[in-house]
Amino acid sequence: MNSDIILKVKNLKTFYPVLGGLFKRHVNDLKAVNDVSFNLKYGETLGLVGESGCGKTTIGKTIVHLVKPTDGEIFYKENDISLDLPRALRKKIQLVFQDPDSSLNPRMKIVDLISEPIRILEGITNKIELRLRAYKLLQIVSMKKEHLDRFPHEFSGGQKQRIVIARALALNPEIIVLDEPTSALDVSVQAQILNLLKKLQRQFNLSYIFITHDLSVVRYIANRIAVMYLGKFVETGSSKDIFENPSHPYTRALLSSRPVINLDEKHEEQILEGEIPSPVNPPEGCTFHPRCPLFQQGVTTVCNEQIPEEINISDGHIVWCRRKGIESYKK
Amino acid sequence: MNTKYESKSFEEHTKNEECLVQVRDLHTYFYTEEGVVKAVDGVSFNIGYKETLGLVGETGCGKSVTALSLVRLVRTPGRIKSGSIQFDGKEILELSENEMRDIRGDDITMIFQDPLNSLNPVFSVGKQISEAILLHQKETLKESLDNYKEDQASIKRQIKSLKEQIKQKKTEGLAYEPKDREKLRALRKKIKKKKIKDIALDLSADILKKVGIADSREIVKRYPHELSGGMRQRVMIAMGLSCHPKLLIADEPTTALDVTIQAQILRLMKKLKDEFSTSILMITHDLGVISEICEKVAVMYSGRIVEYGPVRTIFENPKHPYTNGLILAIPSSKNLDVDLTTIRGMVPNLIYPPDGCRFHPRCDHRLECCDKVIPKLLYFEENHFVSCHLFDPEYKNSPKYEWSEEEKELAYQV
Numbered sequence: 106m107n108s109d110i111i112l113k114v115k116n117l118k119t120f121y122p123v124l125g126g127l128f129k130r131h132v133n134d135l136k137a138v139n140d141v142s143f144n145l146k147y148g149e150t151l152g153l154v155g156e157s158g159c160g161k162t163t164i165g166k167t168i169v170h171l172v173k174p175t176d177g178e179i180f181y182k183e184n185d186i187s188l189d190l191p192r193a194l195r196k197k198i199q200l201v202f203q204d205p206d207s208s209l210n211p212r213m214k215i216v217d218l219i220s221e222p223i224r225i226l227e228g229i230t231n232k233i234e235l236r237l238r239a240y241k242l243l244q245i246v247s248m249k250k251e252h253l254d255r256f257p258h259e260f261s262g263g264q265k266q267r268i269v270i271a272r273a274l275a276l277n278p279e280i281i282v283l284d285e286p287t288s289a290l291d292v293s294v295q296a297q298i299l300n301l302l303k304k305l306q307r308q309f310n311l312s313y314i315f316i317t318h319d320l321s322v323v324r325y326i327a328n329r330i331a332v333m334y335l336g337k338f339v340e341t342g343s344s345k346d347i348f349e350n351p352s353h354p355y356t357r358a359l360l361s362s363r364p365v366i367n368l369d370e371k372h373e374e375q376i377l378e379g380e381i382p383s384p385v386n387p388p389e390g391c392t393f394h395p396r397c398p399l400f401q402q403g404v405t406t407v408c409n410e411q412i413p414e415e416i417n418i419s420d421g422h423i424v425w426c427r428r429k430g431i432e433s434y435k436k
Numbered sequence: 437m438n439t440k441y442e443s444k445s446f447e448e449h450t451k452n453e454e455c456l457v458q459v460r461d462l463h464t465y466f467y468t469e470e471g472v473v474k475a476v477d478g479v480s481f482n483i484g485y486k487e488t489l490g491l492v493g494e495t496g497c498g499k500s501v502t503a504l505s506l507v508r509l510v511r512t513p514g515r516i517k518s519g520s521i522q523f524d525g526k527e528i529l530e531l532s533e534n535e536m537r538d539i540r541g542d543d544i545t546m547i548f549q550d551p552l553n554s555l556n557p558v559f560s561v562g563k564q565i566s567e568a569i570l571l572h573q574k575e576t577l578k579e580s581l582d583n584y585k586e587d588q589a590s591i592k593r594q595i596k597s598l599k600e601q602i603k604q605k606k607t608e609g610l611a612y613e614p615k616d617r618e619k620l621r622a623l624r625k626k627i628k629k630k631k632i633k634d635i636a637l638d639l640s641a642d643i644l645k646k647v648g649i650a651d652s653r654e655i656v657k658r659y660p661h662e663l664s665g666g667m668r669q670r671v672m673i674a675m676g677l678s679c680h681p682k683l684l685i686a687d688e689p690t691t692a693l694d695v696t697i698q699a700q701i702l703r704l705m706k707k708l709k710d711e712f713s714t715s716i717l718m719i720t721h722d723l724g725v726i727s728e729i730c731e732k733v734a735v736m737y738s739g740r741i742v743e744y745g746p747v748r749t750i751f752e753n754p755k756h757p758y759t760n761g762l763i764l765a766i767p768s769s770k771n772l773d774v775d776l777t778t779i780r781g782m783v784p785n786l787i788y789p790p791d792g793c794r795f796h797p798r799c800d801h802r803l804e805c806c807d808k809v810i811p812k813l814l815y816f817e818e819n820h821f822v823s824c825h826l827f828d829p830e831y832k833n834s835p836k837y838e839w840s841e842e843e844k845e846l847a848y849q850v
Binding site: 363 | 495664666696700707725726728763766779782802
C-alpha cells in the first residue's frame, strides 16, 4: 500500500433498507452510496460536492461507522476498518456537522462539552487537567478563557462552530470529516472558519474530507474534488482540473448554475431541467441521463442502457461518462 | 446644509425620482425585556417601477425586519417607531388595518425562505393559491365565471337544437343516425356546474403552469408534503404572483434549495418579472444571487444601509469598508492561495449598538470622528450612495484613528 495514503476507500456501498408492508419487510434499498472508491493522502483536503440527497454525507458517516457499510473496504493506514472501528482508532477520525446547534448539548457547559471526548476515550477524570486541556483547545480556535463556563446558547453561530471544531481536535485526530461546516454561517464568518481550518491543517498536518454543496468554498479549500450524483462519483480530479476543465455534463451544469459576483468567473449558461431522481429507483444505465443535456441533444445514445465508462483524462482526473460526449465539448 | 461641500444626502438627491416604493428614515424597534433592539435604525431606499432591488447583509442586520415593515407585519414587541413608507403614492404607515389587508397579497406579496413552513400542510396546493385569488381578484373571477356560464349556455342551446333535429328526423321517418347520438353525448359531458371556487382553482392551475410546473392540473390537487423543495418554492412564487402584484418581496427564496434548482428559480423570477412587470425586493445574504438577478443593491449593516447603488458598480468598485470586506471574504479565483480577508470581531449587539458609525469597531480605515458622528447616506457618484465618513467632504480633515496593538489583538479573538 502506498505509504502517503492515510485512508483508502474501495468499492464502498451503503444502502439504507426501505421497509414496507404489514410486517415491515425489507422491500427495497435506498442506494445512498453506490460503489465509490477514493484515497485520502496525509495533509490533503478532499472535497465532496453534490446536491442534497446525492450521498455525500453518508460517505462521511460511513467512514466513522455511524452507519454500517453494506459492502466494500475501508482502510485506515494499515488497518482494515470495513467492519468495525476500534476505540483506539476512533480517536483518529473525527466528525464536524453542519449545524453546530444540534451538535452541542444545550445543558452542558463548554468546558464539559470539549473535555467529554478526552474523558471518555483517554480516561482522564482529573477536573483540573480536563479544564486545562479544554482551555488550550479554546485558545487554538482563538476563543477566550471566560467562554469555558458558558452554555452553548450564549454563543453566535460562528463561535459555536469553533467550539465544535475545538472538540473535534481534542483527541489529536489525523482525519476530520467536515460535513458542511460553513453552510449555516454568514460569508464573513465563513471566511474566518475557513481560515481557521486551513491554519489548523498546516499546524497539525490534518487530512480533511470536506463535504459541501458550495463550489466556491470547495475550490478554495480542497486539493482534490469529487463530484457526486445519486450515490456515485461522476468526476474526480484536482480542484484546478474540475474548475478549469470540467468534463462531465453534470459538473459543467453545477458550475454554471453557481451564482458568482464576478462575471468573469461565470461558466457558460447551462441550466439543468428537472430534479434529482429518487435513489430508491435510480434510472437505468447512467443515473444522470434523464437530465443530461448531451443525451437530450442526442450526442450520446446508449446512456439509458449502459453504465458509463471510466475515462482517464489526465493523471487523477477521471470522468464517468461516454467518450463521445466528452469529445463533443472539446470542439 | 451639505451643499457647500458639494455633497447631497440620498434623500435630497432622489427627491423627485419616480418610484414605486419610497422608504424614508424607517425605524423599527423591538421592545424586549432586555432592552430596546434597534433592528432597523434609519433606513431609506427607493424601489423603481419594474426594478429589482437586492437587500443584502449578514444575519441580524435587519433586512427581514425591513421587509416585514413594508407590509406592516412586524410582530409585537416590535413596532415601527417612525419614518415613512410611500407605496404607489399611498402612505403605508397611515392606512387602517382593513386597507392594509387589501394591499397585502394583492399589491404587495411576499415569498419566504422555507416553503414548507409557509404552506399549510392540511390544504391542497390549489386551494391555497386560490385563496388569494378569491380574496383579491373578485372582478376577474366574475368575468371568467360569466364567460363560463355563457359557454355552458351555448352548449345547452346546441344540445337543444340537436335534440330537435333528431326528433324531426324521427317524425319524418328517416334512418336512425348513431353519429347524432354520439355528438349529443359528447356535448352533455361538457356540461358541468362550476362554482366560483372551481374557477379560482382553474386560474391557479394556469398560474402554476406559468411558473414551470408542467402537470399543473394534477399538482393543484396535491398537498405540500408531496412536492419537492423546488416545486414548493415554485408554488410559493405562483401564490405571490397570482394577483399580479406591483411589488414582490422575496425573503431568501433560494437559500433552502440546491444550486441547480436555485438557478432554475432565479431564471424563472427574472422571466416572470418581465412578464408581470413586477418590482422585486430581493432579500438575501448571498452576494452571488444578488449579482444574478438584481439591478440595484442596498448593503445593510446593523440596522442601517451602508451602501446603495447599481449592482455592477458596487461589486466591481465597493466603497464602504464593510462592503469591501464582504466581497473579499468570498472565496474566488483571485484569492485561492492566500488566506481569506476577514472582518475582525463580530456583528454588534443591537440593544447597545456602537455610537457613531456602527462599523467603526471593526473598521481598518477608522477616522477620529467615526465613533462620534453618525454618517449619512451621501451621494458619491451617479446613483451610487455611501454612508461613510471617508467619503464625506465634511470630515475630509479628520485624522485617522490609530489602532493600538492591544486593541487589534483583542478584536481578533472572538
